[in-house]
Amino acid sequence: MPSESADRIAVLQGTLDLIVLRTVQTMGPLHAYAIAMRLQQLSNDLLRLNQGTLYPALVRLEQQGHIKGAWGKTDSNREAKFYSITRAGEKALAEETLRWRRMSGLVDKLISEGA
Amino acid sequence: MRRFLSRLANLFRSRTAERELAREIQSHLAMLQEEFERRGSSPEQAKQAARRAYGGVEQAKELHREARSFIWIEHLIKDVRFGARSLLRTPGFTLVAVTALAVGIGADTAIFSVVSSVLLRPLAYKDPDRLVTLLHHGTGPVATANYIDWRDQCRSFEAMGAADYWSPNLTNAHPSDSNPTEHLYGLKVTRNLLPLLGVEPLLGRLFVPGEDQVGSDHEVILSYRLWLRRFNRDTNLLGKSVTLDGEPYTVVGVMPPSFHFAPFWATHAELWVPDAFGDSIHDRGGNHLRVFARLKAGVTLAQARAEVATITSRLEKQYPATNRWVSVTPLKENVVGKIERPLLLLLGAVGFVLLIACANVAHMLLARTSDRRKEIAVRTAMGAGRPRMIAQFLTENLLLAAIGAFMGLLLALAGTKTLVALSPEYIPHVETLAIDHYVLLFLLAVTVLTALVFGLAPAMHAAAGNLSDALKEGSRGDSDGIRRNRLRSFLVASEFALAFVLLIGAGLMIRSFFVLQSVDPGFNPHNVLSMVVSVAGTTEAEPNRRAIFYRHLLQKVRTLPGVNSAGAINHLPLAGDMWDRAFEIEGRPKPRPGEGPDAVYRIVMPGYFQTMQLPLRRGRAITDGDDARAPGVVVINERAAREYWPGEDPVGKRIAIDEEKSSQPTWLTVTGVVANAKQMDWASAPYPEIYIAALQTPAFLGEGGTKLAVHMTYITLVVRGDGNPADLASAVKQTVWSFDRNLAISEVSTMERVIAEANAQPRFEMLLLGLFGAVALLLAAVGIYGVMSYSVSRRTREIGIRIALGANRADVLRMVGLQAIGQALAGMAAGVAGAVLVSKLMARMLYGVQPTDPATFAGVAVVLGLATLLAAFVPARRATRIEPMTALRNE
Numbered sequence A: 001m002p003s004e005s006a007d008r009i010a011v012l013q014g015t016l017d018l019i020v021l022r023t024v025q026t027m028g029p030l031h032a033y034a035i036a037m038r039l040q041q042l043s044n045d046l047l048r049l050n051q052g053t054l055y056p057a058l059v060r061l062e063q064q065g066h067i068k069g070a071w072g073k074t075d076s077n078r079e080a081k082f083y084s085i086t087r088a089g090e091k092a093l094a095e096e097t098l099r100w101r102r103m104s105g106l107v108d109k110l111i112s113e114g115a
Numbered sequence B: 001m002r003r004f005l006s007r008l009a010n011l012f013r014s015r016t017a018e019r020e021l022a023r024e025i026q027s028h029l030a031m032l033q034e035e036f037e038r039r040g041s042s043p044e045q046a047k048q049a050a051r052r053a054y055g056g057v058e059q060a061k062e063l064h065r066e067a068r069s070f071i072w073i074e075h076l077i078k079d080v081r082f083g084a085r086s087l088l089r090t091p092g093f094t095l096v097a098v099t100a101l102a103v104g105i106g107a108d109t110a111i112f113s114v115v116s117s118v119l120l121r122p123l124a125y126k127d128p129d130r131l132v133t134l135l136h137h138g139t140g141p142v143a144t145a146n147y148i149d150w151r152d153q154c155r156s157f158e159a160m161g162a163a164d165y166w167s168p169n170l171t172n173a174h175p176s177d178s179n180p181t182e183h184l185y186g187l188k189v190t191r192n193l194l195p196l197l198g199v200e201p202l203l204g205r206l207f208v209p210g211e212d213q214v215g216s217d218h219e220v221i222l223s224y225r226l227w228l229r230r231f232n233r234d235t236n237l238l239g240k241s242v243t244l245d246g247e248p249y250t251v252v253g254v255m256p257p258s259f260h261f262a263p264f265w266a267t268h269a270e271l272w273v274p275d276a277f278g279d280s281i282h283d284r285g286g287n288h289l290r291v292f293a294r295l296k297a298g299v300t301l302a303q304a305r306a307e308v309a310t311i312t313s314r315l316e317k318q319y320p321a322t323n324r325w326v327s328v329t330p331l332k333e334n335v336v337g338k339i340e341r342p343l344l345l346l347l348g349a350v351g352f353v354l355l356i357a358c359a360n361v362a363h364m365l366l367a368r369t370s371d372r373r374k375e376i377a378v379r380t381a382m383g384a385g386r387p388r389m390i391a392q393f394l395t396e397n398l399l400l401a402a403i404g405a406f407m408g409l410l411l412a413l414a415g416t417k418t419l420v421a422l423s424p425e426y427i428p429h430v431e432t433l434a435i436d437h438y439v440l441l442f443l444l445a446v447t448v449l450t451a452l453v454f455g456l457a458p459a460m461h462a463a464a465g466n467l468s469d470a471l472k473e474g475s476r477g478d479s480d481g482i483r484r485n486r487l488r489s490f491l492v493a494s495e496f497a498l499a500f501v502l503l504i505g506a507g508l509m510i511r512s513f514f515v516l517q518s519v520d521p522g523f524n525p526h527n528v529l530s531m532v533v534s535v536a537g538t539t540e541a542e543p544n545r546r547a548i549f550y551r552h553l554l555q556k557v558r559t560l561p562g563v564n565s566a567g568a569i570n571h572l573p574l575a576g577d578m579w580d581r582a583f584e585i586e587g588r589p590k591p592r593p594g595e596g597p598d599a600v601y602r603i604v605m606p607g608y609f610q611t612m613q614l615p616l617r618r619g620r621a622i623t624d625g626d627d628a629r630a631p632g633v634v635v636i637n638e639r640a641a642r643e644y645w646p647g648e649d650p651v652g653k654r655i656a657i658d659e660e661k662s663s664q665p666t667w668l669t670v671t672g673v674v675a676n677a678k679q680m681d682w683a684s685a686p687y688p689e690i691y692i693a694a695l696q697t698p699a700f701l702g703e704g705g706t707k708l709a710v711h712m713t714y715i716t717l718v719v720r721g722d723g724n725p726a727d728l729a730s731a732v733k734q735t736v737w738s739f740d741r742n743l744a745i746s747e748v749s750t751m752e753r754v755i756a757e758a759n760a761q762p763r764f765e766m767l768l769l770g771l772f773g774a775v776a777l778l779l780a781a782v783g784i785y786g787v788m789s790y791s792v793s794r795r796t797r798e799i800g801i802r803i804a805l806g807a808n809r810a811d812v813l814r815m816v817g818l819q820a821i822g823q824a825l826a827g828m829a830a831g832v833a834g835a836v837l838v839s840k841l842m843a844r845m846l847y848g849v850q851p852t853d854p855a856t857f858a859g860v861a862v863v864l865g866l867a868t869l870l871a872a873f874v875p876a877r878r879a880t881r882i883e884p885m886t887a888l889r890n891e
Helices: A016-027 A032-042 A051-064 A087-113 B002-012 B014-038 B043-054 B057-068 B071-089 B091-120 B144-153 B193-197 B224-231 B278-282 B301-318 B331-371 B373-381 B386-422 B437-464 B467-473 B482-517 B546-558 B608-612 B638-644 B707-712 B725-739 B751-758 B760-794 B796-804 B809-845 B854-880 B884-889
Strands: A067-073 A079-085 B131-136 B157-166 B169-171 B186-189 B219-222 B241-244 B247-254 B271-274 B289-295 B326-330 B528-534 B563-569 B579-582 B598-605 B616-619 B633-637 B654-656 B668-674 B689-693 B714-721 B744-750
Touching: A016 A032, A016 A051, A016 A067, A016 A079, A016 A087, A032 A051, A032 A079, A032 B014, A051 A067, A051 A079, A051 A087, A051 B014, A051 B043, A051 B057, A079 A087, A079 B014, B014 B043, B014 B057, B043 B057, B071 B091, B071 B386, B091 B331, B091 B386, B091 B437, B091 B760, B131 B301, B131 B331, B144 B157, B144 B278, B144 B289, B144 B301, B157 B193, B193 B289, B219 B224, B301 B326, B326 B331, B331 B373, B331 B386, B331 B437, B331 B482, B331 B760, B331 B809, B373 B386, B386 B437, B482 B760, B482 B809, B482 B854, B528 B725, B528 B751, B546 B563, B546 B598, B546 B714, B546 B725, B563 B608, B598 B608, B608 B714, B616 B638, B633 B638, B638 B668, B638 B689, B714 B725, B725 B744, B744 B751, B751 B760, B760 B796, B760 B809, B760 B854, B796 B809, B796 B884, B809 B854
Parallel strands: B186 B271, B219 B247, B598 B689, B633 B668
Antiparallel strands: A067 A079, B131 B289, B131 B326, B157 B186, B157 B289, B169 B241, B219 B271, B241 B247, B528 B714, B528 B744, B563 B598, B563 B714, B579 B598, B616 B668, B633 B689, B654 B668
């Protein structure tokens, strides 16, 4: 749930798409609200995220064909747009994850070993 | 790619997408709210909390739109609509801004269209950049035998051809043509000259081998203009014959309308005939040919120059005193060399005008954005990002610039027409001047650049405004940021700097022009009529008849009412050709070839000096008594006297100017010395000059059948009257035609006009620079007026307080005035530096004025200073009228 914690970090530029894609992959079809909740939960509220900022990421991913949106009903019988990952999305996720790992590994190495 | 298409598609279904987005956000917010309610918040609190967690709904929507579609296009359309509305709301501002921009852009476009057609594409030939000329000193003619040597020996050129000036009389052009005999301008050309230009004839063909041989050289190719004017575009003309100088010539071709040759000399040529050199193939002294060549592919100009230098220096050893100073020049340089710099300077000048206009519009926009801060704040609050706001302002500015550009284009269309009408003949190719796609591209680029230049700074400022400050501040007027004031001062100062530079340029041209105007031509040009009378092709051209005819003609003209005197000369000063010849002085050692004295020579009829009022310094003039039976005489100018008889009296000395090498020189006695008259151009110092008596040179008059006979196939009649010389023209013409209706009369003019034409280029440059300078001055004054009145209106409260606290009107006036003067001085300081640089570039365009002429600099400073005071006075006075109570109550 939203809290007023002071140590929250902003989403690193360009990583939001990757995170959203991964979330949709592991959790199955999700609506934007659920994605936002899931992100906050996973990050122990460390991730500072105006939930509205998810929308550009969603529309980008949808336009790239990595996710697909469809209207449906929630458990509480409210209508919402559910996003699920596509095959192209799976492929892109694998590639992006690999790239991210390399990148973060490199950054990690550079930071800890002092270059 | 897929995303691109999808974004493109979204552009056209933005409403659907928008609805769906709203639905999605709605459901999201509802779920958030439910969550908060489950945690025990009241519905109202939960709703608030949900909104906070979600972030700005409008901002999210905006971000979504950006990602979803090519949002900028959607924005653009909206912005254009919004911009148009906002411009219409402030018609005063729009009108002033558009006018300033229209003037700037219009002047730029008009001058660019000249530059584009004259400098960028001056030659309508095939591969014009490969064309060169081979001329003495880059401009002077060369002798036939030398040309033939170069043609045969040079390997750097694909082809080399030559042209000679020829002005025949055309009689009975066409059955339907009832015009009198016309004196035409044409060229005699070698057979390969026209083909080397790479222009195909419109009709018929170019010359073929064999047509440049003596006896078979009577073919002619017509210009389109002549074909239209005299032959009514008769397509059956090919193969028919026309009469030129009384001889039949077969028409073999007609050139297309765009064809002009030669481009830098004999520019009026309307027909071309083959040049059969005849005897002149051995002539190395008579320079009358212009040589043109096309560089071979792969040969550079430097290589060609090196080869020509080698060949001419070898020839010079073989034939001393010939082949000197021959230079290979790109044809384009011959054509535009003299006007390239003035035109580029004019382009620079209009660029300055445009910059000043931009500065004006920029600070008008600054003032406007100050007034619009609330609107901006509200829009920012509604989710418009900073880039978005800048884009909105830039669109509005672009719209403003586009309207300005459109008006400017209309101005330019009118302007180019005026330019063509005003432009002296020296501007080559000016008749092809048009607003074409090059010019339109330029216009587009200038418009966009203009919008950026005048709009970027105000837009950034506008968008940078602090949101809550602006909203809180409301309409309080005196809170202008220091940064904005500084920008505004900078704009005014740069306007002054630019205007200063421009006015210095204009001032120098004006000064130089007045110096030129005060130059003494040596003769008195007022009340003198001149016209060329040509006998070629008529019975008067026959040997032994020319002298009698010319003499009778003068006698008859002198008896006309209103005529005081009449005379004649072969080439009128400042208008005609200039011939140069070596001569020999009696009693001095015979000089080696090419090293003896030489002088310009002109052939005169009695009455010439009297009619021109060319003062006689010593001795006597040439009179009717100096005819073929009397001993030969000449008159020289003062320069020749000083040059060749320093410290002596030349009168009574004898000289010989024989053309043919004869063992027995024909001695001519110097009988008089006259003042120096202007020769080829107005600004040059005079050369030594010799006047020969026409009636004593039978060779020139066609007697004896030498080739010199062509020299006097025409004369220039000069007639001095009491009143307006142009009124005499028809009576003089009738007198000429009373001898023979077939005599051709051309170039009817007054000496005053001849002089005006000789000064056409500096006058043209002065007029345009003066005009641009005046516009710059006006714009700069409007600029300082605008800034001052704005600043006074913003400081109403401050000034009110000052007055309330005891400041008197004079203090207020001084305070406001000092601000204006400070800005003007800062601008002028920068302007002086710029003007020194720019005026150095102008040095070659100036006559009798130093580029750093102190009087001009001081004068311009005074004029600009006065303009500043005038522009600042009105707002400053308004400031002194401020009533403290009203000013304070206003808040």
